[in-house]
Amino acid sequence: MTSATKGSTTLQYAASLSGTLAVICDGMHFGWASPSVPQFTNNATCTLCITDSEGSTLAVMPLVGSIFGSLFAATVVDIFGRKRSQLATAIPFFFAWIAVAFCQNIYLLYFARFIAGGAGGFTFTVLPMYIGEIADAKVRGMLGSSCSVTWIAGFLIINVIGSYFTIKTTALVSSVVPALLFVTFLWMPESPYYLLMKDKPEKAKRALERLKGTTDVGEDLNRIRTAIQAEEKSHKGKFVDLYRVPSNRKAAIIAGGLRGFQQLAGTTAIAFYTHEIFETATDRISNHHAVMIYYAIQLVLTSLSSSIVDRAGRRPLLLISMAGAALALFVEGTYFYILNETTIDTRPFSVVAVVGLLAFVILFGVGMQSIPVCMLGELFPTSVKAFALCLADLYFCVMATVASKYLQITKAKFGLHVSFYGFFVCAVMGLVFIYFFVPETKGKTLEDIQNELKNGTGMGVDKGSEDEKISLKA
Structure with missing residues (x-):
């Protein structure tokens, strides 16, 4: 509209x-x-x-x-x-x-x-x-x-x-x-x-x-x-049109990349294990209160992101969010590495784990928590939108499960530092993906977005490619 x-x-x-x-x-x-x-x-x-x-x-x-x-x-x-x-x-x-x-x-x-x-x-x-x-x-x-x-x-x-x-x-x-x-x-x-x-x-x-x-x-x-x-x-709106039509294929890659890296950066996995992570990190605050603080901060920051996304734009918020989240994950991984793999006494610095986790929540909430879902409703034409959003939700379930099992297994076998370093690597990869492939949709009608996907203007695609494959471009 x-x-x-x-x-x-x-x-x-x-x-x-x-x-x-x-x-x-x-x-x-x-x-x-x-x-x-x-x-x-x-x-x-x-x-x-x-x-x-x-x-x-x-x-x-x-x-x-x-x-x-x-x-x-x-x-x-x-x-x-x-x-x-x-x-x-x-x-x-x-x-x-x-x-x-x-x-x-x-x-x-x-x-x-x-x-x-x-x-x-x-x-x-x-x-x-x-x-x-x-x-x-x-x-x-x-x-x-x-x-x-x-x-x-x-x-x-x-x-x-x-x-x-x-x-x-x-x-x-x-x-x-x-x-x-x-x-x-x-x-x-x-x-x-x-x-x-x-x-x-x-x-x-x-x-x-x-x-x-x-x-x-x-x-x-x-x-x-x-x-x-x-x-x-x-097109008659068939499921195969998601892959057969070049513009739909681009939209699927963009949506899949955003939703995938959102989960592989650990947001849902960390949410599932917040109690245990806080318990491992510090005894200065009860698990119940820590979880409430965790979600309260996440709610406030995601609400803030939603209120400014139509002014600041999708891309800037996504880039800032993923870069900040990657840094927080690296700090968190380093703390748990020192805790698990060295003889250094971390008790005086246990607050670092809590601050790092809350920093991740704050920075991730700036953009990556909410904008990928928002863009699901923007990128696909009406004829295939039902199939696309269905596939996106299935994809979310799979990726959330993979990330959660990864956290569960690595935490038990190697320690939380391996879990957080893995999420950090995925966050960096997600940052690269956003920079090269994710378009700006601020202020555009759904029809404008579809035209740009089809024509390759402003969408990180090579217009000269017959197959309209997404290509890297600075």
Whole structure:
């Protein structure tokens, strides 16, 4: 959508805020294991006692469910629409919390966590698409980044609630969030892109008028209609078009690189093991309080990044973020190397480990935490966006799992210094990738971005290449 037409973006903010309640739900389900699984393994107080192996299975079950949810979303989002698809996620999120609150069977608990993960995978396929299609170019960066901000908010909320209440009370309180999602998102407009795809111009016009706060939407309507007709004429929106069409292939490489290096730099892996890392590093602060501080700082910095991304631009924030994160990871790795491999007494300097980890959170939150998700909704045309975002969510699950297992294995066999040095190397590689390959999308309509991907202008590509392969250029 263009920013040229006068009006109001209030409803765009409201629709994004309502939709991201689903992302909060997903973050809460992902973060639930940290404060709750220890209660299940405490034989003196728990009503359903589980083993450590069952606890680890509970922790990763949402990742498994997310894979199936993403695949399902890709098949139905262009049939039922963005709005109805997103609205439907409130149901499994709600019943998952109710099951967690009352179930007395480990297999039912597995299933509850699985369907919650499925709803989360569904959400991360549908919501970035919806926000990218309803938001004006001048606010799309901030609204698109809100997915990462609210996901972190979900982690923080569940850690606070779960640290002070029982599992049952925590789940019942958490069930309010999907109920609020359903009640509020029910009144939001459908994506005008989807409505025009389904040949419903009058409904698309009314949706645009509501979203833009003006009746002067003729220019935007014609622009979107022309873009969709051009896509339908040249390509029918098949999965293979992600690889067969050169511009889609470029977008897939950019999105895959950003999302991959985001995870290989360790952000999700470190989040999963924050308790243990703080416990290893220092005894000056309790694990529960350390984790709350960790997520609170991450939330503040990611929110700050989202608020300035449409002014500062994507590339500068990504470069600053990844460079700073690499430095923090190197410092962290060096501290643990001295701790594990030398006889130097590190107790007077144990604060370095905490400061280094918090510095990583701060610097990573400046750009790399939120912008890769934001750009998922910007880089792909409507015809293949469902497939692209589905693939991106599957890719996220795989890369997050790989990074988490890497941290788990290297921490146990070699020490945390090897883990952090590995993340440092990946962060440096990610910095190089961003510098050479990632385009600036600030202030551009979705159609402008597609034209530049096709023409190779400003996108780090070689225009003279017949195959339009991405090439290094300074």
